[in-house]
Amino acid sequence: MWSFKLLFTALLTFLAFTGAIVAYAAGDATAAAPMAVEGVIAKRQPLIEEVPVTGTINPLRQALLSAEVAGLIHEIHTDIGDRVQKGDLLLKLDPELSSINRDAALAEVARVRETVADSRRRLAELQRLLGDKHVAETEVESLGSEVRERSAQLQAAQVETERLSALLRRHRVDAPFSGIISLREVDVGEWVEPGTALFELVDTDSLRADFQVPQRYYPRIRPQTRIRVTLDNGQTLNTRVEHKIPVSRSGSRTFLLRTVIDAGSRNPPELIPGMSASAVLQLKSDREGIAVPRDAVLRYPDGRITVWVAAAGSDWGVPVNVREQQVTTGLSFNGMIEIRSGIEAGERVIVRGNESLQPGQQAVLKPAPIATSEADNR
Template sequence: MKSLQGVVLFLCSLFPVLTAAQDLPGVQLETVSSEDIVQEVTLNGTVNALRVSGMSAAVAGLLDEVRVETGDRVDRGDVLVELDDELVTWELAAARAEAEEARSRLEEARRRLREARSVGAGRNIAATEVSARESEVAASEATLARLEAARRQVEVRAGRHRVTAPFDGVVSQRSRDLGEWVTPGDQLLTLVDTDNLRLDFQVPQSFYKRIDDNSRLLVQDDQALSSATIDVLVPVNDPQSRTFLLRAIKPESVKLLPGMSVQAVLRVTTGERGLTVSRDAINRYPEGRTTVWIAEPGDEDTWTVSEKRVRLGTGFEGRVEVTSGLEADQQVVVRGNESLSEGISVRIAERESR
């Protein structure tokens, strides 16, 4: 009985200690780490189509048919516009007939030459006659070649009475309508390639030499960031804004249209290492002071906190470089630091690992 009473008394003596520990403020800690320093810059850009074509006819003519409307999606090779081709159709028929006539005359000339050669020059037919028939064959061949070339020219001209899509895309604008007379160079409609989009950003010139294979471009997509591939850096500086053009390929997951504005974050390495902490560890005061709460181990799984003034460098990926005031492997408070005071004891609510 006495031993049972002793156990009960011992447990009761522990209760105030446990209760006191539970009453301590709960915090989360993080270790000050040493890592490569990354510099970030926010960019504002524009979504541009890789191909935008102002479609026009190669020959003059009367608009006979317009097969598309603004907003229509077309495939490469689809007929968009047709010009009145009645006259050129008759020209083509005449050119084909002349070519057929020349082909028949050539066949007849060749037959007459074979006949003369079979008789034998100098015996039953004069040698000059054989030569004349040979010349006739050569002339007929030349005539056929000339008329075939003329026929192909008319065929090409007839084909140019149709305007076809040079690539898959969307008709963004239609400028002409039925019955209008158009000449070469007159814009009939605008075709935009909406499948191959590029994101164009003007980047400060100081970043040009620092962009390498390790640099990352993150495109804002609602509340998330999507990685985009840097396609090209245009090595021409704008003397007014002191920027250069960075062109990136649109991520498949991001829904954008040509002409839309887009925001991105460019991250480049500085080539230096430094101490970093989470942004949540930083306390900022109205007078410009910045501090962190450092935690030192105490007794019974408790920690003692003290506030330390720090100087900050660049920020990146949710972290901030600390240029002075901290040492590597120190523990700093990243959660629960809103109502701490100097020297109080705290307990670990949940330990974050990095």
């Protein structure tokens, strides 16, 4: 019995010893195999400060449409939600009375024109008789005055006809621009006055994003400053500042910043007026610093921030020693992070595979396919 226990104990000891040897050999083999990673060369570059702001998508054109003359609504040719084109008929007022007045004015023009023609004919006859001394000169002058008076009456009648024709044309309401009918306030049979709201028309193809920006950034924003707009659905648009309004709100200490969004482009974003949007202003900071891709930076729960760097004098494609270096970060922009202390320009920084590196491990670096660092890695 005791011999069996001794034999069993010896066997367990042998197996444990053998496992330790195998594990040590495997670990040694792992340590001996350099790990393939990707890196970039840290460089100095102009730094950009990113400022997050929130705002609203608004239409460039939004109008409450009304009639120019008073009248009874006779026809309605559109409804809420309809898309209309510039010049489309939206509504007609009852034109009956205005048509009668215009026709009466046309008849008056015809009547006065006949009187003018008759006066001119009689004036021509008197002028021939005046040459033969058969009529007094005062009669000719009197008839000439009558011709001029009736010509003026004809002109006045023609102007009145034009006025009544213009009023008749204003018995219809046309779309002043293309857009969507977002509101309808009236129905057939209602009496409306000039200024009465009939429809609201919104141009959904020409949109703007309005943002309220802290006033301290006003001097640093220029027309065409880049701004990245993010919609509620996650879609991102890269636009530029069109206008900054030089008026600060006393309560919030902000000013209005406007960027125009082309919703009628080849691939239009899914935008509707009134939806919220967030944006990131990219402002030049007028200074340079070392910046590396965001993937190169590791953050730990204890607050440490580190990057992995290759040993000095290392090159691409050959095994090199790497070390973990604690750093201090600054601005973050365009997928890059400013490194204020911890590394120098020209050092090779690992951006992919750095999460698996261990102290004392070797690695084989190859240039990372990142647009911001591609030129420097060649």
